Amino acid sequence: MRIGIIGAGHIGGTAATLFARAGHEVAVSNSRGPDSLAPLVTSIGRGAHADSPEGAAKFGDPILLAIPWRRMDGLPPRDVFSGKIVIDAMNAYSAVGRAVDLGDETSSEEVAKRIPKARLVKAFNTMGWKTLETGSRPVGEDRLVIFLAGDDPQAKSVVAKLIGEIGFAPIDTGSLREGGRRQQPGSPIYGPPLTARQARDLLR
Numbered sequence: 168m169r170i171g172i173i174g175a176g177h178i179g180g181t182a183a184t185l186f187a188r189a190g191h192e193v194a195v196s197n198s199r200g201p202d203s204l205a206p207l208v209t210s211i212g213r214g215a216h217a218d219s220p221e222g223a224a225k226f227g228d229p230i231l232l233a234i235p236w237r238r239m240d241g242l243p244p245r246d247v248f249s250g251k252i253v254i255d256a257m258n259a260y261s262a263v264g265r266a267v268d269l270g271d272e273t274s275s276e277e278v279a280k281r282i283p284k285a286r287l288v289k290a291f292n293t294m295g296w297k298t299l300e301t302g303s304r305p306v307g308e309d310r311l312v313i314f315l316a317g318d319d320p321q322a323k324s325v326v327a328k329l330i331g332e333i334g335f336a337p338i339d340t341g342s343l344r345e346g347g348r349r350q351q352p353g354s355p356i357y358g359p360p361l362t363a364r365q366a367r368d369l370l371r
């Protein structure tokens with residue numbers, strides 16, 4: 168697949184590395200421009216190039232959103248996401264690192280309002296980037312879980328396959344609203360590295 172990465176810091180840069188290692192092509196982007204991403208592109212090697220956020224979004228399907236949630240207004244125009252699978256890895260934190268109180272809403276529902284025609288899947292939200300970087304395990308071993316949620320079953324199956332390809336176990340927590348809520352900061356599955364059995368016990 169060709170995967171666009173918007174936000175190439177801890178999570179975006181790590182995911183891009185894992186996706187490329189699994190044989191996919193990745194376009195990485197950030198707010199400072201492609202030249203600033205030369206070290207990351209060099210370290211990933213084959214299959215990686217840097218682009219603008221809009222260029223990465225046009226290149227990829229799926230597209231990974233890994234920028235600070237509070238900077239969502241800086242995303243490319245909504246039309247470039249239309250019809251594409253968009254993976255929302257963003258968690259709603261303020262600039263001082265406090266979880267934003269969204270009342271009855273969930274963070275990915277807010278993202279869906281910003282890009283309404285995207286096929287949105289919430290994933291890569293609960294695992295710290297260091298675990299993502301080092302926690303990949305071969306098939307047959309007790310893999311760590313990456314959760315996903317969304318309202319488009321086909322989009323979720325594409326993302327689940329991708330999660331398996333990079334050495335983790337996908338677990339679907341449900342719809343964008345309720346499944347998304349289960350993945351938000353403060354929930355029992357948010358933060359700790361979990362095997363599938365541990366994750367299912369906590370979700371029960």
Ligand SMILES: NC(=O)c1ccc[n+]([C@@H]2O[C@H](COP(=O)([O-])OP(=O)(O)OC[C@H]3O[C@@H](n4cnc5c(N)ncnc54)[C@H](OP(=O)(O)O)[C@@H]3O)[C@@H](O)[C@H]2O)c1
Binds near residue numbers: 174234257
């Ligand atoms: N860190 C974790 O362990 C972790 C785990 C799960 C989920 N998350 C979520 O993942 C997201 C990224 O976190 P992170 O820790 O990877 O942050 P980070 O290391 O600070 O990286 C953020 C990236 O977003 C880019 N960026 C900011 N605004 C942008 C814009 N308008 N357009 C394009 N790129 C933009 C930054 O580019 P510049 O440097 O050029 O500004 C940088 O590459 C957050 O929403 C966070 O809640 C993080």
